[in-house]
Amino acid sequence: MAPATLGSVATNQMLRRRVGPSAAAAIGSTNRSGGIGWMMASVKVNKARPTRPAASAASMTACSHATPRRPRPPSLGLRRRVLLGRRLPALGMGGGAEGAVLDTTALLHWPLERLAGGVCAPSQLDELERLSPARRMLIEAAQLDWMNPTSSQLDDAKSAAAATGDLPRLSTVDLEVLALALGMQRVLVTDDYRLQNVAMQAGLEARSLATKGAKQPWSWVWRCTGCGKQHAVQTDTERKRDGPGPECHDCGSPTVMKRARR
Ligand SMILES: [Zn+2]
Incomplete structure (x- = not known):
């Protein structure tokens, strides 16, 4: 091999490891003949080695779009940030989910075995799908009880949430989760302060995952x-x-x- 070819092969290999924001820096520091020259050399190398076309595609992409941007998924706004922004659950909270109604935060962050026996609303699966499709697939394999609240349970949840004033800021999924916990008088596991507030004032036990939990009802x-x-x-x-x-x-x-x- 000629020295120039060796050089561009090395650059290609570096790029394969370092495609991303640093790719441009990699090109600059290793290339002896300048951007265009490097690309020409790259083409020559790939012509000579047609069995590895992937290197060409990768290097061309890295060269023209150093930081490719993926289209963003539809935003869930605040709720998405609230759900995804949680630290991992505190290890101190003992026990599994057995019998408790679980907010989507638990579905996102708890290990599958810990979720066993928990109660969730099917609408939470759609919410999970928007937040993390991979997690949704895992959760479908967890041993959860999927239940839809009855309309009278939903009415009771609305009344309880209206009484504390939290109702206007609850999502439909929030309400369904609350309706299940209230309707069956189960522990509600949630990091959402509003849900904790309504649950507590309705006489339910509300447990949080990572946050300290609401202290004073409001x-x-x-x-x-x-x-x-x-x-x-x-x-x-x-x-x-x-x-x-x-x-x-x-x-x-x-x-x-x-x-x-x-
Ligand atoms: Zn007025």
């Missing part, structure tokens, strides 16, 4: 931005992650969520 109201009057959260309130509440009954101004004064 409640929320809609406070009018015009006249300042407080309005309780109704069970038929619109649920969304943020934004203003319904208009004030008295003056028609927008309302915002505030902690209720005690």
